[in-house]
Amino acid sequence: PYTAVAAAGKVSGAAPDVAREIFKRLGVADVAASISEYGAMIPGLQAGRFDVVTAGLFMKPERCAAVAYSEPVLCDAEAMLVKKGNPKGFKSYEDVAKDTTATIGAPGGGTEEKLALNAGVPRDRVIVVPDGQSGVKMLQDGRIDAYSLPVLSINDLVKKANDPNLEVIAPVQGAPVYCDGAAFKKGDEALRDAFDVELAKMKKSGEFAKIIEPYGFSAAAAMSTSRDKLCAAK
Template sequence: MASPPGNGRDGIRPPVRRRSLLLGAAALGGLGALGAAGCTRVAPAAGTRGGELLDRLRAQGVVRLGIAGEVPFGYIDRQGRLTGEAPELARVIFKRLGVDQVQPVPTEFGSLIPGLNSQQFDVVAAGMYVNAERCAQVIFADPDYQMLDSFVVRKGNPKGLRSYKDVVAKKARFATGTGYAQIQHAVDAGYKESDILIVPDQVAGLNAVEAGRVDVFAGTAVTVRQVVRKSAKTEAIEPFAPVVKGQRQIDGGAFAFRPGETRLRDAFNTELHKLKKSGELLRILRPFGFTKDEMTDLTAKELCGR
């Protein structure tokens, strides 16, 4: 969705599980020792008003981050280091909150919310889009970025595909990633869901376009920008806002917390807004392909209410 990449900004090819509309449980994935360590369950929150997780994290000195292995949102790089826009932002904010270390817990994107609510990790740090369905299950910080959609198409965009309506009208062969929000965007435009080619990640989507198996692959603007960088056969179209229920929709990605942990969410929001005001947020996110266009004043409250 929300961006990120193909051969990623560093030529990395992690599996992508986009800001899924799927909230079903899937098995938590491991990534070596990091994954094994990350799967340790945290103690459940007590009944204290606003939750006790913030106090526990300060005492432990470490916060477990649920990530989905997607460039540039949250992934493990070639050196085995946790990075991405959300983990790097988490490092800054949690340090300000008195928590010095972050630890990754890799999983499928569709397992992030179930994993969070079953105590597998403390917070979702995967650039997850905020929507009403998810807001019924978790609480979100305010978005740290906003995002438009884009397409990977053949050089010259021979079919002239610049929107989901174009894809439908021109009967283009359409692909997107597992659990991507772009599935629903295409369906809302009238594309038959059973005709969508679902691929594991943006690299597979790029390959499908290059090989001529599909005419277009849809993802977030930053994902598409990244994935076509080394491709001589494809290009990214201009980012656009999908039309959902008759209205242009700009999505926003944010950190997610268990419903009872309002103290932690509110403390996180306080520091996030300081970073936005100072301009430091853009500095943190810029290395991952984010620009001023992705900075936002959207709030979780307004996105949850859509």
């Protein structure tokens, strides 16, 4: 969903679609795509082989030191799948911990299991779920009150389940959010800043959500954090 190349060579995906719309607003009618291996993106940007990277290059302090990132575009955050209407009112793993009757399903040994346990959910109320389909079925059958996975994974399961009685809570409050941004060459901050102005307008108007959410991404997750926070994260 980040970036895809069609047979005819046209690049699509959430990141290029956002960038294409922003550059159009900046008066750039034609954006030429250059395909690169993941590890060659930053060196290629620094060498001037392309002007911007929009391909799921997640922000980390060492990358923030090497490139000029825009504000967050695509994020993967934690999500919870619950019954429609969120009957127990879950917004965080702490909410599950406080409800002494609540159970939450998560992959064994995964991030979500650790986050739930660290939030104070007792071991016997964190149910190990072997796979996504099992998690959905257990929730539908009432054997768990919530099922937690990253946003992209949960949205994919919901799409396949096609069950109107399910609801996604995302991002889970207090849980880590990992985001990419459009990466510009150091020294091109003026272009980056112009990009950010249009990105902010799109986030406010809802146009941003219309572009990325069909791909399974959460606009709310991207709007819940900032470049400064992500670049400072340990």
